[in-house]
Amino acid sequence: MPNKLVEQEAKRRVMEDLLNALLAEELLDGLQMLTPSACDELAESYDVFAAAWNLLCSEAAATDKAGAGADLAGALIGLWRLDGAGTAVVFGLRRSVVQRWRCTPEAVVAASVVDGRARLLSPPELMRLVADSHAEAAGIHPEGTAVFIDMLQQTVAQIAWSMERSHPYSALLSLPPDRALLSLERYAAGRDRPFHPVAKAKLGWERDECGRFTAEAGQPIRLRWMAVRRDRLLSGDDAANVLPQSLLLSAVEQQELEKELTQRGLNGTHIVLPVHPWQMEAMLPQRLRPELDSGVCVPLDIEAGTFYATSSVRSLMSLDDEPSRHVKLPLGIRSLGGLRYLSAIKMMNGVRAEGLLRQARQLDPVLNERLYLCEEGRWWALKPQDNDLFADDPRHLSALIRTYPAELMSDNRKRLVPMSALAADSRQALLLAEWLQLRGLPNTAEAALELFREIAETFGELSLRLLRFGLVPEAHGQNAVLVLQEGRVCGLLLRDHDALRVHVPWLHAEGLADPEYLLRPGVPNSLYHDSPPQLIAFFQMLGIHVNLFSIMDSLSNAYSLSEERMWTELKEALQTALKRAALPELQEAVISSCLFKDESWPWKQVVRPLLAQTAKVPGSMPYGKGEMPNPLRAARLEEVPYAAH
Structure with missing residues (x-):
């Protein structure tokens, strides 16, 4: 083009x-x-x-x-x-x-x-x-406005760069499981977060960095390594007796790394952490100056481990001996209004959330069979000098090794499909067309709706079964991954657990304990919710609006299906899912009311929260919630005459 x-x-x-x-x-x-x-x-x-x-x-x-x-x-x-x-x-x-x-x-x-x-x-x-x-x-600040306008400009440029690097769609589901997943991550990255006008902007990166480090660039990324003094390192319980290099590098690469540690006299006193090459050069020299000057942190010369960016940019995947292990690393770029650093607090909360999800699986046979979870308990982070876990600079040196279930990565009958990939092409739905072919179905609107119902019923049922326990994962399309077996949806994989929302009374009713998340004192949080509707709102906003509706929008455009038809299909799929979930009477009544009966529907705002930002940049996407009429109640679109609104 x-x-x-x-x-x-x-x-x-x-x-x-x-x-x-x-x-x-x-x-x-x-x-x-x-x-x-x-x-x-x-x-x-x-x-x-x-x-x-x-x-x-x-x-x-x-x-x-x-x-x-x-x-x-x-x-x-x-x-x-x-x-x-x-x-x-x-x-x-x-x-x-x-x-x-x-x-x-x-x-x-x-x-x-x-x-x-x-x-x-x-x-x-x-x-x-x-x-x-x-x-x-009120709520609109000059600083936020100026940054947002700049983000719009950079988004246009970075989308154009991404399009220049794009290749014609080829059969992705026919690739081996690991290569299929990476290819689908690249495909999903073409759109990034749906409906968000500045999702593609990575402030701090220009054309060269986008051409080297984004998923769609498809370029190999050689990890850098930082030696960190042992007494200044925090780690998860699952990481206590293992070293990062043993999980990420080949035997030959580990030997080369050990050789440099020995030559520098760091063996035994320091542990090495993987570092994104851009982070090593662009951010850590300024962020960790005291630690670098004192020898607490020592950058190594070696480059070891070849990885590739996934759609989240800071999570990297290998195609070598251990494709089931991904590494998540902090990046000092600004995306979706927040800095992409990786704090110890987030990883600690992620471990607690993962534990809750695993307990819920054990209490529900359907979840135990069909819900898969990545393991995220192996992590390391620089310990702040004053033990302030909310300090900014230490959050720029950390690492999390995410392990995918072995049965999903080694079974050639299975494929992992990030749900965001199904919404990546908002005009043609090429991935869905390949999926239809794999299933032996015609590439027609009715066949596409058949697959959509399969997606929505599975995603809906498993999400509602988790809601029974008072749990709502951050199940937008980047975190929620469909598990296909020979072309049929057989389960759902969740990753990135640190934003699992909870309603404690429903936890207690099922014999589960409060995860006791670590929260910054005096700062509002979105992890705990006092009422069930507040919790359910995150399923509506992230699971339905950001995730399922983006798929519906793609199918609507590709197959000339009306929005009304798509929402009718979703309503029927969710009603089927609710029936299959067989929830206790209390939970079913509340969920049914929120989804199908209430006149209003929570709406995730994206522009107003960015305009409200001041000089302080958060570590996650700014949050705002509005309302809209309940789309599952809509019968027919009204004929609207000429009038001012």
């Missing part, structure tokens, strides 16, 4: 997610919905509007001529006017189940100013106008 077309498509993708988020989070104050005929009438009286409307029409005609199917005649038009600035902004709208309005897929936004000139807006330009219109609004 020529560079100009790549840039245009990158802008379109970002604008679609941005505009939909602005609509959902009600950041376009004064927005009006007009029919095309009403726009024609308005254009006769207002030159400023006429210029923007004419440009939007010409762009739609050009898109339709190119075969993209743009059709303003069947759409409503969003008119957002900033009268004081003499500006009119217009774009196509479509009715939606998940929010009242979504933009049309071509996501073209035209604007004109008082002198009659019109132009197409880029995502940063639109966001600047939105930010200016909320200049005095």
Whole structure:
């Protein structure tokens, strides 16, 4: 694809997610919905509007001529006017189940100013106008606004770089289990977190770093190693009698590493941790200056261990002798509004969460048979000098070795499919087409719906069985992995356990104990929830909206299925899942009410939390929750007449 077309498509993708988020989070104050005929009438009286409307029409005609199917005649038009600035902004709208309005897929936004000139807006330009219109609004800070606009610009650039490196889709499910998983991680990385306008932005990386260290780049990454004095090292219980290099390196590589330790006089006094090569060069010299100067930390010269980035970027996978072992390493880049460091606190909480999940498996035969868990108890981290586990700098030197169940990685009949990979291509659903072929099914809408029901029923049932115990994993598409056996969904694998949400009374009712998570005093947390609906909200936001709906959206576009049809299919699948889960009466009543009866539905905000950020950058994605009408209650989309909204 020529560079100009790549840039245009990158802008379109970002604008679609941005505009939909602005609509959902009600950041376009004064927005009006007009029919095309009403726009024609308005254009006769207002030159400023006429210029923007004419440009939007010409762009739609050009898109339709190119075969993209743009059709303003069947759409409503969003008119957002900033009268004081003499500006009119217009774009196509479509009715939606998940929010009242979504933009049309071509996501073209035209604007004109008082002198009659019109132009197409880029995502940063639109966001600047939105930010200016909320200049005095509470919860919107100049620092957060400036960073977010910069992230939009960098997202466009990094999506374009990713597209330039992309290859035509090839049969991924036919590869051996380990290579299939890595290839699907790369495929999923093409979209990253769905519906998030700045998901692809990795602040701190430019074209060269993205070409070396992202999943879609597919480049081998040679691990660096840091020797850390034993008395300044924390570790998980499962790591007490094992060294990181013994789990990650070949025998020859281990010998080479031991040789350098001996030559430097560090054998016996220090333990070596793997370090991402970018982190070693770009971050640790400034973050760990006292430890480096004092010899607490000694960077080694050796490069040992060849790994490849997965879609999360900081989790790396090997294709050598032990593909079941991945290593998660901190990175001092900013992504999704947070720094990608890796704290001891997070890993400690992850171990406690994993223990709860394993206990739940033992109490439920279906979970025991069909729910798989990665082992995440082997971790190491630099101990802060003052024992402050919430200190910033030590979080930049740590490592977690994640082990996948051996039966999943060694069985050639099985494949691991990150659910995010099923939403990676929001236009063509190429992975699903290959899956249909593998199952001997035609590549049709009805067959695609058959697979979707299989996905939703399995994911839904296992999630609801965990809810019975008061547990909700962070089951967005990157953490939730489908287990296929000969093309059929036979289970679900969970990884990255440190954000397991709990409702303690339901834990106690099933004989489970409070995990006693370690939390920063005085800071709100999202791990404990006082009421069942608060806990269930995270299943709705992450499991359904971010995960399942992104798959539904991809299928809707690829197979010309209406949103309404997709939500109807999901509702039936979740009702089947709830019946199969056979929950106690109390839990079933509460869950059924939240999913199928309540008028409102929790909505995960993405733009407002980023605009609210100040100079302090958190270690995870900023959180915000809004509401929308319950999409599982929607019967038919209402016909909406020409009116201001």
